Amino acid sequence: MKRQIGLALAALTAFSMTAAFAQNTSPIKERQDHLEAIGKAVKDPVKMFKGEADFDLAKVQAALKLMQDKAALLPALFPDDSKEGEDTEALPAIWENKADFEGRFKKLGDDAKAAAAAITDKATFDAKFKDVMGNCSSCHKKYRKEKS
Numbered sequence: 001m002k003r004q005i006g007l008a009l010a011a012l013t014a015f016s017m018t019a020a021f022a023q024n025t026s027p028i029k030e031r032q033d034h035l036e037a038i039g040k041a042v043k044d045p046v047k048m049f050k051g052e053a054d055f056d057l058a059k060v061q062a063a064l065k066l067m068q069d070k071a072a073l074l075p076a077l078f079p080d081d082s083k084e085g086e087d088t089e090a091l092p093a094i095w096e097n098k099a100d101f102e103g104r105f106k107k108l109g110d111d112a113k114a115a116a117a118a119i120t121d122k123a124t125f126d127a128k129f130k131d132v133m134g135n136c137s138s139c140h141k142k143y144r145k146e147k148s
Contacts (some may be wrong), residue, residue, distance in 0.1 A: 015028040018131050028086040031077035034070045041066045043134065048122075055122040058067040060129070064116040071109030088136065101143055109137040 019070055041063040047053035048060070078101070094101045115128040 026086060027077045028080040028088050028090075031074055031082075032088075034074055034077070037068055038070050038136075042136075045125075045129060046133070049126065049133075057106060057119070057121070057125075060119055060125055061116055061119075063082055064112045064119070064132070067112040068109045068116070071105045071112065075105050091143050091145055094143050099140075100122075101139075104135065104139045104143075108132070108139075111135055 014068065044053060044056065044059045045063050048055050078090065078098075080095060081093065082088070083095060111132045116134045118128050119125045
Protein backbone atom coordinates (compact mmCIF):
# COMPACT_ATOMS: atom_id res chain seq x y z
CA MET A 1 0.00 0.00 0.00
CA LYS A 2 2.83 2.41 0.90
CA ARG A 3 4.48 1.62 -2.42
CA GLN A 4 1.29 2.43 -4.34
CA ILE A 5 0.95 5.73 -2.50
CA GLY A 6 4.60 6.49 -3.20
CA LEU A 7 4.16 5.74 -6.89
CA ALA A 8 1.02 7.86 -7.02
CA LEU A 9 2.82 10.75 -5.36
CA ALA A 10 5.77 10.41 -7.74
CA ALA A 11 3.42 10.45 -10.73
CA LEU A 12 1.56 13.46 -9.35
CA THR A 13 4.84 15.31 -8.78
CA ALA A 14 6.03 14.54 -12.31
CA PHE A 15 2.70 15.68 -13.75
CA SER A 16 2.80 18.89 -11.69
CA MET A 17 6.34 19.64 -12.82
CA THR A 18 5.39 19.05 -16.44
CA ALA A 19 2.36 21.32 -16.12
CA ALA A 20 4.43 24.01 -14.40
CA PHE A 21 7.09 23.79 -17.12
CA ALA A 22 4.44 24.07 -19.83
CA GLN A 23 2.99 27.17 -18.19
CA ASN A 24 6.46 28.76 -18.11
CA THR A 25 6.91 28.49 -21.87
CA SER A 26 7.49 31.96 -23.20
CA PRO A 27 5.33 33.45 -25.94
CA ILE A 28 8.43 33.63 -28.15
CA LYS A 29 9.14 29.92 -27.81
CA GLU A 30 5.49 29.03 -28.18
CA ARG A 31 5.04 31.07 -31.37
CA GLN A 32 8.29 29.66 -32.76
CA ASP A 33 6.96 26.15 -32.14
CA HIS A 34 3.65 26.93 -33.87
CA LEU A 35 5.36 28.56 -36.85
CA GLU A 36 7.78 25.65 -37.12
CA ALA A 37 4.81 23.27 -37.14
CA ILE A 38 3.33 25.18 -40.07
CA GLY A 39 6.65 24.99 -41.90
CA LYS A 40 6.85 21.24 -41.39
CA ALA A 41 3.21 20.74 -42.39
CA VAL A 42 3.57 22.54 -45.72
CA LYS A 43 6.84 20.87 -46.69
CA ASP A 44 5.18 18.01 -48.59
CA PRO A 45 2.47 20.16 -50.22
CA VAL A 46 5.16 22.59 -51.41
CA LYS A 47 6.99 19.65 -53.01
CA MET A 48 3.70 18.62 -54.64
CA PHE A 49 3.19 22.14 -55.94
CA LYS A 50 6.70 22.20 -57.42
CA GLY A 51 6.13 18.81 -59.05
CA GLU A 52 8.72 17.13 -56.81
CA ALA A 53 6.16 14.81 -55.18
CA ASP A 54 2.88 13.19 -56.16
CA PHE A 55 -0.32 14.96 -55.16
CA ASP A 56 -1.76 13.66 -51.88
CA LEU A 57 -5.08 15.24 -50.95
CA ALA A 58 -4.93 13.98 -47.35
CA LYS A 59 -1.56 15.67 -46.72
CA VAL A 60 -2.76 18.89 -48.32
CA GLN A 61 -5.94 18.93 -46.24
CA ALA A 62 -3.98 18.18 -43.05
CA ALA A 63 -1.59 21.07 -43.74
CA LEU A 64 -4.45 23.47 -44.46
CA LYS A 65 -6.25 22.44 -41.26
CA LEU A 66 -3.10 22.94 -39.22
CA MET A 67 -2.61 26.37 -40.80
CA GLN A 68 -6.15 27.35 -39.83
CA ASP A 69 -5.62 26.21 -36.26
CA LYS A 70 -2.24 27.90 -35.84
CA ALA A 71 -3.39 31.13 -37.51
CA ALA A 72 -6.08 31.42 -34.84
CA LEU A 73 -3.56 30.95 -32.00
CA LEU A 74 -0.61 33.00 -33.20
CA PRO A 75 -1.78 36.62 -32.83
CA ALA A 76 -1.98 36.27 -29.05
CA LEU A 77 1.64 35.10 -28.93
CA PHE A 78 3.07 38.50 -29.82
CA PRO A 79 2.46 40.47 -26.61
CA ASP A 80 4.35 43.74 -26.08
CA ASP A 81 6.82 42.10 -23.71
CA SER A 82 8.00 39.60 -26.34
CA LYS A 83 9.77 41.93 -28.74
CA GLU A 84 13.24 40.67 -27.89
CA GLY A 85 15.04 37.61 -26.65
CA GLU A 86 15.23 33.91 -27.37
CA ASP A 87 16.57 34.46 -30.88
CA THR A 88 13.29 35.92 -32.06
CA GLU A 89 13.13 36.81 -35.73
CA ALA A 90 10.18 39.14 -35.15
CA LEU A 91 10.74 42.68 -36.37
CA PRO A 92 9.59 45.76 -34.41
CA ALA A 93 7.20 46.47 -37.30
CA ILE A 94 4.88 43.84 -35.79
CA TRP A 95 4.13 46.02 -32.78
CA GLU A 96 4.11 49.22 -34.86
CA ASN A 97 1.48 47.74 -37.23
CA LYS A 98 -0.30 45.34 -34.90
CA ALA A 99 -3.69 45.50 -36.65
CA ASP A 100 -2.15 44.71 -40.05
CA PHE A 101 -0.03 41.94 -38.56
CA GLU A 102 -2.96 40.28 -36.80
CA GLY A 103 -5.10 40.72 -39.90
CA ARG A 104 -2.56 38.72 -41.86
CA PHE A 105 -3.09 35.74 -39.55
CA LYS A 106 -6.84 36.06 -40.00
CA LYS A 107 -6.38 36.16 -43.77
CA LEU A 108 -4.09 33.11 -43.62
CA GLY A 109 -6.71 31.18 -41.65
CA ASP A 110 -9.54 32.29 -43.93
CA ASP A 111 -7.57 31.50 -47.08
CA ALA A 112 -6.52 28.08 -45.74
CA LYS A 113 -10.15 27.31 -44.90
CA ALA A 114 -11.36 28.39 -48.35
CA ALA A 115 -8.61 26.38 -50.04
CA ALA A 116 -9.48 23.31 -47.97
CA ALA A 117 -13.05 23.55 -49.21
CA ALA A 118 -12.01 24.13 -52.83
CA ILE A 119 -9.14 21.67 -53.25
CA THR A 120 -10.34 18.28 -54.42
CA ASP A 121 -7.67 17.28 -56.93
CA LYS A 122 -4.32 18.31 -58.42
CA ALA A 123 -5.83 20.98 -60.67
CA THR A 124 -7.67 22.75 -57.86
CA PHE A 125 -4.60 22.37 -55.63
CA ASP A 126 -2.40 24.03 -58.26
CA ALA A 127 -4.91 26.87 -58.58
CA LYS A 128 -5.45 27.55 -54.86
CA PHE A 129 -2.36 26.54 -52.89
CA LYS A 130 -0.10 29.36 -54.12
CA ASP A 131 -2.55 31.93 -52.73
CA VAL A 132 -2.38 30.40 -49.28
CA MET A 133 1.41 30.26 -49.33
CA GLY A 134 1.52 33.86 -50.52
CA ASN A 135 0.23 34.84 -47.09
CA CYS A 136 3.34 33.35 -45.51
CA SER A 137 5.86 35.00 -47.80
CA SER A 138 4.22 38.45 -47.67
CA CYS A 139 4.19 38.39 -43.88
CA HIS A 140 7.78 37.15 -43.68
CA LYS A 141 8.95 39.96 -45.98
CA LYS A 142 7.42 42.65 -43.79
CA TYR A 143 7.60 41.24 -40.26
CA ARG A 144 10.46 38.71 -40.04
CA LYS A 145 14.20 39.32 -39.91
CA GLU A 146 16.13 38.02 -42.89
CA LYS A 147 17.96 34.82 -42.12
CA SER A 148 21.72 35.19 -42.27
